[in-house]
Amino acid sequence: MENFVYETPTKVYFGKGEEQNVGKIIAGFTPKKVLVHFGGQSARKSGLLDRVEKALEAEGIAYVELGGVTANPELKLVREGIALCQREGVDFVLAVGGGSVLDSSKDIANGVANPDIDVWDFSLGKCVPQKTLHKGAILTLAAAGSEMSNSCVITNTETNEKRGYGCSCNRMDFAVENPELTYTVSPYQTACGIVDIAMHTIERYFCPGEDTYLTDAIAEAVIKNVMKAGKDCLADPENYEARANMMWASSLAHNGLTGCGRKTQLVVHQLEHEVSGMYTQVAHGAGLAALWCSWARYVYKANINRWLQYAQNVWNVDVDFEHPEKTIETAINMQEAFYASIGMPTNLKMLGVKETDLEMLAFKCSRGKTRTLIGYKELAYDDILEVFRMAYDV
Structure with missing residues (x-):
């Protein structure tokens, strides 16, 4: 830790x-x-x-x-x-x-x-x-x-x-x-909120750090419960208990609690900031949904055990010990399907991002090829560009 x-x-x-x-x-x-x-x-x-x-x-x-x-x-x-x-x-x-x-x-x-x-x-x-x-x-x-x-x-x-x-x-x-x-918040903005809240903790979960099992358990609870509460909010916008749990999750997910003991940088947030900075009509949560799965597919092999834990504890996927990568890919696919089920985009095309802008997005995110984003797999300019390309073509 x-x-x-x-x-x-x-x-x-x-x-x-x-x-x-x-x-x-x-x-x-x-x-x-x-x-x-x-x-x-x-x-x-x-x-x-x-x-x-x-x-x-x-x-x-x-x-x-x-x-x-x-x-x-x-x-x-x-x-x-x-x-x-x-x-x-x-x-x-x-x-x-x-x-x-x-x-x-x-x-x-x-x-x-x-x-x-x-x-x-x-x-x-x-x-x-x-x-x-x-x-x-x-x-x-x-x-x-x-x-x-x-x-x-x-x-x-x-x-x-x-x-x-x-x-x-x-x-x-x-x-x-x-x-x-929050009763009158639109379904789209509610869905963006679900993504953003969960992502604040999901990204911390995959920051470098070991032996943080208490922090992990708190993080997993926040991730699972905000997705449940969010679904309930979409089904019944005036469900007080669902709105209350989602609101409290919002505070817990980003006050530092779910990242204690880990080196924190919200990498997908860094990628998304470039998208909504250039395309100001893009809602932040929607941008995160469009990017996360491609980032996950690009980086997961750098720490198979961490991703297996996520697949098992968050998505309840049984581990295939002979083919562990299939377990992880199943979990990522399940998260992608969840985004689609709440009306969130799953690629950059759906947000109106132009393919010709991908290099500029990567250049800005890497601060002119001078910055590397941290993680079990660090992302320099070429890596960032590849994630943007994957998120565009998925």
Whole structure:
């Protein structure tokens, strides 16, 4: 087991009606003014923003609002948010939405607190924020896990780059998680969430590391249960228990718990960021579904025993000891069939990716052929390109 630091400072308020207490929660931070950050009009039409405003007003908390966050949160709106906060004297950011809103809020909070640094430099890895504003979240979509993670992913539409960075400043002070707020999430976005949640843990499962059987057991439970809960959500969108289990899985899958003791880099996420960075209409979860199986087929021979464990413990495939590769291929095929069954794409063509863009995607992912992605099988430029080609032709 590798050395690790496990940090989960985010306080979670989970359950029905918890968003109505957000005013009292924020009052504990004694803010001068709050930025309420959100996405589209659904937050207003659902009545959620009205409830948030009333909760803040009941505590005498001043606020300003900024909407417009898109599925892949954009740097230009982050910059707009930073400028708004500076003009208005904002010292607390409240995200109302899914992972895109939360990530945009994190970047705004970091940008305001570090005014002498270009906020995009954080995403490029040129520097790390040393301080941030207090911030919290009211979650409306179970998917990204940003409510408890230390990560932030932003898209620069001027350069078609989607970049993520991790640091303790990205941790939310609190997260309000009411599963009822996800009842109206569309089947497609629910399915994208299923993929993203599971993938946060699946990718950690295949990062280098040995003798992590407790972490493995937790990871396997998260993977299996989110797929079950997700299917139940698709069958009955207002199934509270299913929505609750999916929402809690979202938080556990990406707060670091399911990777303790392993060297973590979410490799398929790195591949997908290039796809949705170039094709901004691509939903993150859909991009992951289109890529994962091809990546799996390319790398599994580097650690047969690890993949056999996954096949047996997650997909309940009996091990064929004479032909172990067939066992693994069966499990990968089962996962691919699961994606198809929930309406997810299983190749890049289905997302509208052009074959002529594959080399550029690989070039960007390898940072101009200078970066190698970690794993039992490391991926340099040529490997990354081959995975993209496999995912295109599958």
